Amino acid sequence: MPGLRIFVYLIVVLMLLPVLITFPVALTAVSRISFPPVGLSPRWFLAILGDSALLNAIVRSFWLAIVSALVAIAIALPCAFVVQRGRFPGRNLIETWITSPRMIPQIVLALALLAYFESVRLAESFLGLVIAHLVIIIPFAFRTLLVSVATMDRRLEWSSDVLGATPTQTFIRVMVPQLKTGLIAAFIFAFILSFNNVTLALFLSGFGQRTLPVEMFQRMNVAGMTPVIPAISFVLAMIGVVLFVILDRTVGVYRFLAGRD
Amino acid sequence: MPDASGAARRAENFVRSHPTLAALLLLLPLFLLMIAFFVAPLLQLLNLSMLAQQPTAQNPAPPHTVATYARILGDSFYLQVTGNSILVGFCTTVTTLLVAYPVAYYITRISGWERTLISVACLLPLFVNVIVGILGWYILLLPNGVIQQVLAALGLVDGPLQWLRTLPALVAVLTYEHIPFAVLILVSSLQAIPLDKINAARLLGASVPRIVFTLILPLTMPGLVASAILVFSLSASSYLAPMLISAQRIRVLPPMIFSYGTELLNWPLAAALAFVLLVVVVAITYAFSALMNRLSNRGRWEMV
DSSP: OHHHHHHHHHHHHHHHHHHHTHHHHHTOSSSSOOSSOSSOOSHHHHHHHHOHHHHHHHHHHHHHHHHHHHHHHHHHHHHHHHHHHOOSTTHHHHHHHHHGGGGSOHHHHHHHHHHHHHHTTOTTOHHHHHHHHHHHHHHHHHHHHHHHHHTOOHHHHHHHHHTTOOHHHIIIIIIHHHHHHHHHHHHHHHHHHHHHOOHHHHHHSOTTOOOHHHHHHHHHHTSOOOTHHHHHHHHHHHHHHHHHHHHHHHTOHHHHHGGGO | OHHHHHHHHHHHHHHHHOHHHHHHHHHHHHHHHHIIIIIHHHHHHHHHHTBSSOOOSSOSSOOBOSHHHHHHHHOHHHHHHHHHHHHHHHHHHHHHHHHHHHHHHHHHTOOHHHHHHHHHHHHHHHHSOHHHHHHHHHHHHSTTOHHHHHHHHTTSOOSOOOOTTSHHHHHHHHHHHHHHHHHHHHHHHHHTSOHHHHHHHHHTTOOHHHHIIIIIHHHTHHHHHHHHHHHHHHHHTOOHHHHHTSTTSSOOHHHHHHIIIIISOOHHHHHHHHHHHHHHHHHHHHHHHHHHHHHHHHTHHHHO
């Protein structure tokens, strides 16, 4: 299939090119976007460290993603157990209900929350952002954890129980080790979804507290963009590649993302 | 930890004696979150879309009306914008599937470093912020940008061309954004085809196109339908690429919703447009999946 192979590699180049192009563009010595770069200098990579608005946005996005991902897992894990192990009618209905936020265009949800947060006094607050992110990332964390719970061996729990372990011991020593990869996968997945989200944050983050994607968007869209944006883009892309390789080597990307169906 | 384990033991007994109640308790946090921050905001938005005017401090409860919807449906401008959204979603879905299907097929036929390389390339937009990809495309597509320089060096194009702000550019960037979703679904769908079926067809002397069209395509139809639905609903409602690549030159619903909602502060109109988008996306994806179900039921005999 030489034709197919050429086609696939053409697509690979087209998929990598927009990410890789940010590197030479960021290496320019002048303050406008151009290719090929005018002169070579690392000044725009160093400029990230001196840009307090950008650094604040990075820190805010990071905490937002950590908190959202942890809370999402804490809420979604019990639900995954109930849906996977419960023996009662309406389980499918509950599953559909939990994953339903995925069916709504995010921009609709963002507008709804914008208006709603005004009336419940969560407008432009960090808590509001966390809640909004929870609504959209819980369905994905739930699906990943559901797969993980389904592959657990219940006989191990029964043995542990018969051998006299307390429920707490059984949970920590028998269940958590089996869930470990699923928990890591769900955490990374939720973290990425939250860290990369633009639409919700664009509507909901206040003027002085933009998240990183919103800060980047605003500079690209409104203010004149300097090569500091391609520089931070390239850094983000490299972090993305590292996360990808870690996931692929530990859980396997296809298995791990299969939970999103 | 006598107390903790005692509490855990009591919890265990409680779960044993009241399984349904325990299940409900475990679902409760998510239930409350969904009611308070998913159902309630959407209902409020629906209510907002039927108000005669923006609520203000002087007039907190304007009368209800369907005039906003009537205005949208009666105005050729808004219908044009809605049509553009559908068109952009449709074109993106078609190009995404045309690219992702062969790539997914190729991924299932290889292993080792080649598989990792192609997977990284095709799934990267999931791991890296969308903004990064859009910025890259923006630089690539600029007049006299990288692609035009290469093509000019080959003597294929001449002079700076305005590619940004066009429909093909917008569709290309949206395709880039959504290829990972389609590849993921299609890879798992293609991997589920039992190899002995393909081998049997090959042994019986079927040609490659025949195997593809009568065996592989029908067996992966559910995956194709699922990815088409996902890609359509995501791309028809995407906001960033229309803002940054076509810069409102091709008017679609999401930037309009944003600008009425946050800049012009006309919430009733923004809310009504949001519901138009929601209904259009849900109706089209639902109709499409119903149609494909009927078609594949009719073709079931061939698949047994």
